[in-house]
Amino acid sequence: MSEIFEQLDFVENPLYERIINDLLEHKHSVVEDFFSAELVQGLRNSLLLKYEEDEFKKAAIGNKLNETIEKSIRGDFILWLNEKEANSAEQEFFKNINDLVSYLNKTCFLGILQKEFHYALYPQGTFYKRHLDTFQNDDRRKLSMVCYLNEEDWQVDYGGELVLYFNENGIETEKRIYPFPGRMVIFESQFLEHEVKPVVQRRLSITGWLKTR
Numbered sequence: 001m002s003e004i005f006e007q008l009d010f011v012e013n014p015l016y017e018r019i020i021n022d023l024l025e026h027k028h029s030v031v032e033d034f035f036s037a038e039l040v041q042g043l044r045n046s047l048l049l050k051y052e053e054d055e056f057k058k059a060a061i062g063n064k065l066n067e068t069i070e071k072s073i074r075g076d077f078i079l080w081l082n083e084k085e086a087n088s089a090e091q092e093f094f095k096n097i098n099d100l101v102s103y104l105n106k107t108c109f110l111g112i113l114q115k116e117f118h119y120a121l122y123p124q125g126t127f128y129k130r131h132l133d134t135f136q137n138d139d140r141r142k143l144s145m146v147c148y149l150n151e152e153d154w155q156v157d158y159g160g161e162l163v164l165y166f167n168e169n170g171i172e173t174e175k176r177i178y179p180f181p182g183r184m185v186i187f188e189s190q191f192l193e194h195e196v197k198p199v200v201q202r203r204l205s206i207t208g209w210l211k212t213r
């Protein structure tokens with residue numbers, strides 16, 4: 001295998017290989033240091049600045065064809081990122097994402113042609129009920145990604161854990177993932193139902209999807 005890679009002038013990336021194996025075997029992957037601590041801090045600062053400048057809006061459920069604001073389902077505030085107008089932290093973020101995408105496309109033939117990312121802020125007391133990230137009228141989302149931007153002193157009792165639900169031969173299991181700063185979770189959008197448990201202290205993240213077409 002590595003000989004073929006050498007012929008194609010291809011450099012194997014151990015972290016990306018681990019992510020791919022995790023996705024194949026477990027439909028999800030958790031990575032602690034995908035982005036540098038400086039970048040996580042830069043993204044957190046940029047999120048907070050934009051939130052304070054009132055740029056965020058209440059998140060809706062469903063896509064443009066099916067948009068309802070429903071506080072009983074999700075309570076976060078979001079701001080979509082625009083790669084063309086990205087600040088320096090966001091440019092660095094997209095550079096990392098684009099590198100992963102090109103690796104995935106070269107090695108897994110996933111055909112990722114589009115991506116969309118938003119900042120999210122969950123105020124105290126909010127949550128996101130169990131759901132799937134693909135819409136009924138649109139299944140282009142292949143991989144969901146979340147990177148947590150909480151403060152360095154973030155603690156488990158601040159809540160807001162992500163719960164992933166797995167179903168193997170009719171038996172359901174769950175995995176709780178706490179939003180430690182810098183932690184990134186990648187999972188298969190079409191298969192894994194998940195939820196965000198109630199948040200005790202404001203919770204910060206950047207969430208996105210890698211999509212076909």
Ligand SMILES: O=C(O)CCC(=O)C(=O)O
Pocket residue numbers: 128133146161162194195196205207
């Ligand atoms: O923030 C998380 O952990 C997950 C967010 C989520 O499920 C979503 O935005 O669709």
Ligand SMILES: [Fe+2]
Pocket residue numbers: 131132133144194
């Ligand atoms: Fe989701």
